[in-house]
Amino acid sequence: MIAEIVSVGTELLMGQIVNTDAQFIAKHLAPLGLACRYQVTVGDNAGRLTEVVRAALSRADIVFFTGGLGPTDDDLTKETVAAALGLACVPFPEEVERLTRFFRDRGRVMTPNNLKQASFPESAILLPNPNGTAPGCILEAGGKAAVLLPGPPRELYPMFTDHVLPYLERRCNTHLYSRELRIFGMGESMLTYELRDLIERQTNPTIAPYAKTGEVTLRLTASCETDAEGQRLLSPLIEEITRRVGDRLYSTEGKPLHQVCAELLAASGRSLAVAESCTGGMVTSSLVSVPGCSDFLIEGCVTYSNDAKMRRLGVSEETLRAHTAVSRQCALEMARGIRQSAGADYGLAITGIAGPGGGTEAQPVGLVYIAVADAAGAEAVELHLYGDRDRIRRTATLHALDLLRRKCLNRTFVRDIL
């Protein structure tokens, strides 16, 4: 079944607010087998709204409208959609009564405009709105359905979850099953090149790559009757991708790298302490974002100055003089030092030059060393990263987490990334 989302509101067109409603609705559609092909935003203008409503109802089986259900003359959505479906609005006595009571209880005056909110086509399915005055509704005509929802997210989200989802489940017979594969250590173009034959011949399941800073996600989706059938359809594809990508694949369940690390640490019962320089707390903070991180995280130290590296971590003055703070030697001593002083099983360390200043020919901006230490010793990796200060810090954070993950898994140690 084909779906479309139409967002009505001049404040969206003007960029005064970001359209989170469209995302909220969209992410619920795929699992129901509803293919959303267009999202359209239009202002509170009768002519253009009518045009958009007609186009949407002609090319989709079910159209979701957000906004324009309020009491003002600008709020045109319900009247316009009803007209396009050939339905006339009439007052619903129980809604008139509910609104009258609502205003009376709050000592507020109900204007004639407010009564507009109590009128619907006779066949409408009303969607209660405990968080506002405008109910939503579902209109059905000629095999099409229009779902009209209020704009404010705090009204829309519960209405959608409590009333629209059950309706959609009844209406839809197909089902989609999705898995999200997350990969670190290869770019989107290299990944899609390695998988080009799989991507070219995709029908069911489908493969959708998308890239974020420093990592790539593959969304695999099977159209199926049940989750079990979906799993059967996806598992040979996941196996084949795993064979090609190897241990750069770190989650088949869409988990971020810091969560994978947290789960590996929690499962092993081992503890961690982190010493950061250029990342400045990003690695520790990403681990703290996982609830329950106190089970494994003893502490983090942001030893930004040389003084702090010596005092907190026991990095030797000799190392800082001979090799500088941005060196393999310093990273190794930081990892050993934080491990020892915190009494942790693992010590993780990052030191580097994030820029924009501070680079030299021998030590350019983007030069970063990461190191991990355990009872058996310490190992370091040299990284050459690019981008602005923020990007270098973010990718250094991901590399450090990936090093920790590999250590937890006893995987082949990664070589320097030049």
Added chain:
Amino acid sequence: MIAEIVSVGTELLMGQIVNTDAQFIAKHLAPLGLACRYQVTVGDNAGRLTEVVRAALSRADIVFFTGGLGPTDDDLTKETVAAALGLACVPFPEEVERLTRFFRDRGRVMTPNNLKQASFPESAILLPNPNGTAPGCILEAGGKAAVLLPGPPRELYPMFTDHVLPYLERRCNTHLYSRELRIFGMGESMLTYELRDLIERQTNPTIAPYAKTGEVTLRLTASCETDAEGQRLLSPLIEEITRRVGDRLYSTEGKPLHQVCAELLAASGRSLAVAESCTGGMVTSSLVSVPGCSDFLIEGCVTYSNDAKMRRLGVSEETLRAHTAVSRQCALEMARGIRQSAGADYGLAITGIAGPGGGTEAQPVGLVYIAVADAAGAEAVELHLYGDRDRIRRTATLHALDLLRRKCLNRTFVRDIL
């Protein structure tokens, strides 16, 4: 002039990401006199993309496209828009060379796919992308203009500001002068209520409020001939807003709170050390995002465990037993402890319950204490924050930075925020 925004990406249609690009572009259009009538989102599908491109180019004078400029076969935007304008793409030798160098410098293999990113219509105006591999471009034909931008916000935002805005000013024959006022400590609705008369009578300059987690930005824009004239138009408005908002206004130049703190510290020649518990490194990391932070930042400690609070900061066992780690007393000892052990002028501390677990009736999720210490003593503030783990940690970070800012300015100490 009529504008339209077309967002290309299956990940938007599937609701995997929220469309912040469309908002970012939209909010820049009105001050230029560009009326945006539609925003359309479409997936990576050749047929539907062609249809959307043709409709947009027929009803608008200038169309902004985001996404679909990458190297994969899914990335169709440039080819489709060029075809709709009757333009053929050819390789640009300097772009081929730039890409080749980019991959060689990083020791990465350039796949044949990547070369797609170096081809453009001969008349294209290229938009450099220092944060990614795909340049944007502007195509002009038959009185229409198409502006093609990469999807990732960190690539799109600077490209738009640095290259597209100057182009639009030339094309629209307007010059815009903008200032961004940043405010912490009052919500968007309270702020717009306080400024309602100014907002209602706005013509030139315009006032556009935007809310982010825990803070509000006001963008003031004057349409003018020169920057000097723009400044003259804006300064009485900025004065009036400052009079009403007071020292909750922390920047009139769009600087984030951590940068304002960094500049205050650098200017005063005073040093800082930070001790964090629930924020887990966010405060330190935000300060490290400012280049040159080594001038004032000695170190940060993420003392997540009680053990680390005692060992690193000298918090007393008695305090932890009698008051727990989430207490005014503990925050004060953390601030004093990190100041002393780091030998810093200021010590800043945060401890709290970010949830989702760990809350009790006496100490609910969202209870956070922040404290700042200097040579004269230490002061603490009790916060009651709401939202999920991430929101609580982010707002606690902003409150801690604001406390530091007020300390640097010797401003009235904020009272507990209940």
